[in-house]
Amino acid sequence: MATSTTQETTSQRNLNELKLHFMEKLMKKIFCFYDEQSLIDVTFKVSNPEAFIPAHRLILSAASPYFENLFNGDQGNALLIEINDIDSDIFERLVAFCYTGKALFTVDNVAAMLKAAIVLQLEDATTICMDFIMSHIDECTLQGVYALERETQCELVKRKIHEYEIQNFLEISQSDEFLNFDVEKLQCLIESHNLNVACEKDAYDAITRWFTHDVFARQQHLPRLVACLRLTQFDVDFLLTHIQSLPGCELLALQASTWISNPSARTKINMRFTEPRVGIGAGNCDEKTLLLVYEEHNSSKACALQYNKAEDTWQKYATLYNYNINSSAILKDDNLLFIGGDSYKSPSKSFLSWNIPNKTWRKLSKMNHRRQDHSVVELEGKIYAIGGRGENDTPLQSVERYTASNGWEFVAPLITARCEAGAVSLNGKVYIIGGSNGKTLKSVECYNPDSNSWTYCAVMREEYPSLSVAAHNGHIYVVGYFNGMPAVERYDPNRDKWTQICSLDGKLNLTTKRPYVLSGSWYGFACASLDNELWAIGSSMNNETTVEVYNEANDQWVQKRPLPKGFIYSCFVIPVTFLTSK
Template identity: 45%
Template sequence: MAECNTRQRLSEIGHDAVQYFMEKLLFNIYDRFDEQDLTDVTFKLSNPNAMVKAHRLILSAASPYFRDLFRDEKGICPVIEINNIDSDIFEQLIIFCYTGKTFITNDNVERVLKAALILQLEDTVADCGDFIIENISNYSIKRVYALEREIQCATLNQKLFEYETQNFMSVAESEEFLDFDANKLQKILECNSLNAPTERDVFEAVKRWYDYDALGRKQHLQDLISCLRLTQLDTTFLLTEIQTLPGCESIVVNALSWTNCPALRSNLTLKYTEKRGSQTTSNELLFALNIKERENKNIFQYDNDEGVWYKWFDVKITISDFGVIFMDTNFIFIGGSRCGKAINDVSRWNFKTKTFEQLPSMNQPRHSHSVLLLNETIYAIGGKDEHGV
């Protein structure tokens, strides 16, 4: 054998030459498998009965499971029995060792994933996790959580966590969300990329989880509330919705002090003081409402990245000359005229549900007036009443 220092290293060979040779080599290797030529190991499977032949070197290169198996006394045998994997799934995973591809369907993904965990085929495990998440509407989130609990797969856990944070609102509305353990929920709440329209929405989800078993979950509530971005919530909401919860009084005091007394911040203990990376507060959104159309009011949103306006939605409304403000995730329509007559109606159009909700009316009918929001109070200025005054 030549001395090691005379052998050309792979890193010294041109990339293109190596890639071309590797591709040709892999095709030739698969041809040997496809023709069952020069195989040196046979696997005997019983469900159903099958004999699968392969090449030890290829399998040991593809999986630590096979590498350790062939180094063991059991692996010396020309025929090795496999009793914990179905023969059709095993054969698919052997093909993966040659091609890097696995045929995954809704019907077989659980069996493929479980077998890939046994055979330590990390790429197949990742492919199964991706397939489950991408097809979660067909696979059902309930089934995913059941599988997660059964196999305790770190890769699936991570992919499911990414799904939960990116689809938090739909996950929070599911029945399975109510059965989350406190540690799991806390990890989700701590995530800066948690995708929710506002921090109020995150709080409402936590409140729903807590109310499902208030007595049993009381001990976890303070830790969970501490994970909220409390500085993004207004004073009234903090005082009326959060301070009244068990153990949350001091947290709210710290949040209010942080917002209202910046000089005290160095002495305050607050887990999170910045908004989540995925959230945009209402005053950072830029919308335009076309009020000239008779019934369809076009809502346009400005894309900061692209520097362009695009039509976001059409709101059907039969009034004109109204005042409108943007508050939280709602348009508030105030007064206006209907059929030439001033009205005092006030209604809220919700961005998430795209539905109207009637609010308390103004004291007087007004149209062609101005409105503004100042310190959480709405003011209507000028305009005319039903007599044109």
């Protein structure tokens, strides 16, 4: 049986080889007839310059519907046929292509070859022309390619250009030609699941560039285009800040925000796209990671620790020699700004900037008030220093705001003096949360920069002697301790309501219970929003550390690799590109 099967396989292979050999001989003989002008049955008279080009009806008819229809028409039996709309050199090359499947293309002749191939309905020649053009785009120029598309109106040409646009979208979106795309063409690109972008913000940036080129005429098309973005790949803050402000896109931003922040409601939300594009993950535009200001156990110097997501490890990035204990830090562009703190056992007015990529320090203008254990936050490019402890250890009500043009200026004071509070900006406002002024506070205040005023918000459910805050998916999260147990509350600014998401019975507590810290005692704790997840990072009085991530969809905390033994000061989410190689 095996021998019979082997014989059949060998016989089939020999037969295939014979067929291939026959076809090669046949095509070689046919080309010899053409080359020798043997058995010719038609001649074409072509102008510019005038030339007579002989051929075989059967071969040309097999290669092209154009010739098949020509020879079956009124001129079918004519021995001489005139061609007036194609140059003789181009026509002769394409006739040769019908025999050999090959032609000599150059940057100078390929546009004419393409247009002639389209007229002669030589699809294979058209494809080869377009492949040549797209592989020589720098010489043929993008402007020339779009001119060919408009002139030929050929579907194959359009498809080839579309494939190029998909693969080279970042380059295309920066071209002048892109600004003149009609909305249908741009929508077709933005819809593509294979659009080659580093992250979804690249597609958003392209839409806004196209829109701002002619705002009045194009704003009506914005909702149509924005709906094609993978909106769920943005974080809620971006949706509320950038998408919601676009004309007609308010509902899209609300739907995407709800989809992200309330997984249980997703089945009720009608969105076109909820999955990332091929090869694109959430948050991978300028991929973000964590940078901690940290003091290792038994060390007298603070340092910056970077988190390696791929390996779930922490690595020392730099020593912060000028770090001032009890200062408050904030990220501004690619700098960490360290404001105030403890200077020789008294509050400080200092304002220092540490550049992350260059690891260099710079002094900036000092605050008006001496502060330590105060809160800092950025809103619309302005830095706010809020409350804290002043001289004689007195809780402060004063608030000052920094801009590069005006330096530090006082703004409306807090309603309640406080220190060791949490602060965060969200939806164009500043929130100051908890803290103490001789007693632990549950109160929350909101600052509106338009009216330069503070108002009370709903109080937290519990008092937290130590806490950290973060804006995450359109809400404010407070991670702190109550009765010696870690707990988390979430504030909804739209409803002015706090919800406890970590119960006190341990059911949903952070997985590691840390020692209770008395009011007024400072210890390391921080939280941050990274990759649509809430991260809680803490260190206990004995310098043990814990890193945990809240999975909102499963309502669970998951442990990550702990830090080396030490003390947490603050945590920042930064682009990986800020970190220099070692």
